Amino acid sequence: MRRDRALREAADARGRLAEDRAVAALQAEGWTVLGRRQRTPAGELDLVAEREGLLAFVEVKARATLRDAAFALRPMQQARLLAAAEAWMAAHPGHGAAGVRFDLLVVDAAGRTRRIADAFRQE
Numbered sequence: 001m002r003r004d005r006a007l008r009e010a011a012d013a014r015g016r017l018a019e020d021r022a023v024a025a026l027q028a029e030g031w032t033v034l035g036r037r038q039r040t041p042a043g044e045l046d047l048v049a050e051r052e053g054l055l056a057f058v059e060v061k062a063r064a065t066l067r068d069a070a071f072a073l074r075p076m077q078q079a080r081l082l083a084a085a086e087a088w089m090a091a092h093p094g095h096g097a098a099g100v101r102f103d104l105l106v107v108d109a110a111g112r113t114r115r116i117a118d119a120f121r122q123e
Helices: 002-028 066-070 075-091
Strands: 032-040 043-051 054-062 099-107 113-120
Touching: 002 032, 002 043, 002 054, 002 099, 002 113, 032 075, 043 075, 054 066, 054 075, 054 113, 066 099, 066 113, 075 099
Parallel strands: 054 099
Antiparallel strands: 032 043, 043 054, 099 113
């Protein structure tokens, strides 16, 4: 039981570090981060950011390589993110006047980041 808890805590710490790096990368590109780990009835959104009226829901994935991280976002998770984004927008009207998109920000073991803009869309 203690081992499971220690593994969860280590994974959470890695996730928070990856999100810190993602926030820094977004801010360096002129984005305003509106929220981190935003809980909605449909699920959690890692980051919500806006720049010049463009609203981005940003999923952060950390893996050993950028390539592995880029392939970590599965269709089922994409559907959950779409639903969570709809819930967030309903609770926070007035954002996204210039559009809405879903980005994937990947982080590798060395701390390098890469943002995949408009990573997926609602079908």
